Amino acid sequence: MQYRHLYYFVKIVEAGSFSQAARTIHVAQPALSQQISELEVSLGVALLQRSARGIRPTCRREALRGSLLASPPV
Numbered sequence: 001m002q003y004r005h006l007y008y009f010v011k012i013v014e015a016g017s018f019s020q021a022a023r024t025i026h027v028a029q030p031a032l033s034q035q036i037s038e039l040e041v042s043l044g045v046a047l048l049q050r051s052a053r054g055i056r057p058t059c060r061r062e063a064l065r066g067s068l069l070a071s072p073p074v
Contacts, residue, residue: 005039008032009047017054 008021012032015021022029040047048055 005035005042008035009039012036012048012055013057018050 008025008027011025012018012021015024018032018036019029021027022032025032036048046058049058
């Protein structure tokens with residue numbers, strides 16, 4: 001897990017969609033999707049529920065929170 005994965009995750013949740021987050025942080029939407037896929041694979045859980053109307057964080061986002069709390073500070 002890398003800092004940019006976490007940053008992107010937060011921005012996507014704040015924006016409510018991959019496309020809006022991509023515009024906000026000036027990253028191509030496919031690249032943003034790839035980064036979140038990598039984060040989900042590294043944690044072994046889906047963090048976002050995707051639909052045509054946007055995204056919602058899943059209850060599995062607690063796995064991300066747990067990983068962050070278990071990680072040593074940088």
